[in-house]
Amino acid sequence: MPSFFSNNMVLQQLDDVSIWGTDAPGSTIEIHTSWGVDESTLTDTNGKWQASIPTKKASFETQEITIQGSSTIVLSHILIGEVWFCSGQSNMEIPMRGFEKSPINDAEELISTSQNNHIRLFNTERSASLSLEEDVTGTWEEATPQSVQNFSAIGYIFGRKLFEKLQIPIGIIEASWGGTQIESWLPQKSIEKYVEIKIPDSLPKEQDQQKRPTLLYNAMIHPFKNYAIKGILWYQGESNRSNPKPYKDYMHTLVNSWRAQWEQNDLPFYFVQIAPYGYSEFRNTPVMYANLIREAQSLSAQEIPNTGVVITTDVGKCDDIHPPEKKIIANRLANWALAEQYGFKEIPYRSPEYKSMKVEKNKAIIAFRFYGKNKDNLTLDNKRTLRNFEIAGTDKKFHPAKVIINKNQTVTVFSPNVENPKAVRYGFVDCLEGSFFSAAGLPISPFRTDFWEDL
Secondary structure, three states, rough: OOOOOOOOOOOEEOOEEEEEEEEOOOOEEEEOOOOOEEEEEEOOOOOOOOOOOOOOOEEEEEEEEEEEEEEEEEEEEHHHEEEEEEOOOHHHEEEOOOOOOOOOHHHHHHHHHEEEEEEEEEEOOOHHHHHHHOOOOOEEEEEOOHHHHHOHHHHHHHHHHHHHHHHHOOEEEEOOOOOOHHHOOOOOOHHOOOOOOOOOOOOOOOHOOOHHHHHOHHHHHHHHHHOOOOOEEEEHHHHHOOOOOOOHHHHHHHHHHHHOOOOOOOOEEEEOOOOOOOHHHHHHHHHHHHHHHHHHHHHHHHOOOEEEEEEOOOOOOOOOOOOOOOHHHHHHHHHHHHHHHHOOOOOOOOOOOOEEEEEEOEEEEEEEEEEEEOOHHHOEOOOOOOEEEEEOOOOOOOOOOOOOOOOOOOOOEEEOOOOOOOEEEOOOOOOOOOOOHEEEEEEEEEOOOOOEEEE
16 A cells, blocks of 8 residues: 555544455455545455545544455554645745745744644655656654654644644645756646646656646655645746746646546645745745746736635845745744634635725825725724835836825725826835735735736
């Protein structure tokens, strides 16, 4: 059986979970669970077998599964609870102990208080392949200071927040690799329509394997097939900044193809907006490009059902592409899940979003969409000094703008240098220090009312 069917695993509650493996062709496989489910199946001519097992409601009671074929496998210390899958590049991969030059805020406290045998972590080793793989290298481990310090900070803190609120077992599967473009995580059959994406026909040198289309999907995503999960967390985008135009289309393809793999058309999929950082200063990237990736992420979340994006304008670090405030980011991801999947509707989880602009004389009036049931998240924070707003006229030259928040929660934007406003932008700078929030403290994404640089 694949490595993720093992002792200490977490199975998704109240679901028909698939388990599978191989044996001699034509073998009878019998499955017995400690919660009273008995199933049997036969291996096919290639020796493959798969069965579906209904799970009961989550509990802290450990379970056991016995699989009998030509030999017997006993899986023990299993928990039934909630399972989430995490993927992306280095900001998802960075462990709780941090990288050498990129620390994680509050890491020492989070690691030292991490002992919890009801939170289980599966860390998938890096791997690349030209063909679709059936297994990964990894092990389910209980949350301990040792396992947590080497596990995704985002994944662990997300799981910890869910456990604190739900008080049921939590399983987190992490499969990520730093420095990767989104194309590396797309299945070949879903990207053959993109003529600009070249499918590799040989495995490159080890240091470049993560940079080729489809190779990481084949080795690190496909093996999980339809292992039952509640949802997916995705933190990636920095490596696509040099060519932002197709990113939104690629995000649609990623979500749709992964949902097809897991055979869940509405599988929750939450992702993180790339952080403020000196992309032009340190990575020789035009200022506009990082903002076009952020725009693509926001538009993707608006267009694809049952997705959401965490806005990060207040947690960047201009000289570190790995922001240290992973706790804030992970908790915001958890709030999306808690509100949308677990009924905690009073939590502020979705930032207000740009809706429309109208012009009155020499002023632009900006309206927003507001979300959730938290009253503070239905109003704008008028106690901060608003910065990084710009306004332009027909000459398309942007000038720093003055901003007023109105009682009806619209925003008036103007400049003495612009008599006939045509466009407003907020936050279209390289390393933004966000100043625009809901009263509940959720930052509002950079936005523009124009499409003069087409996405």
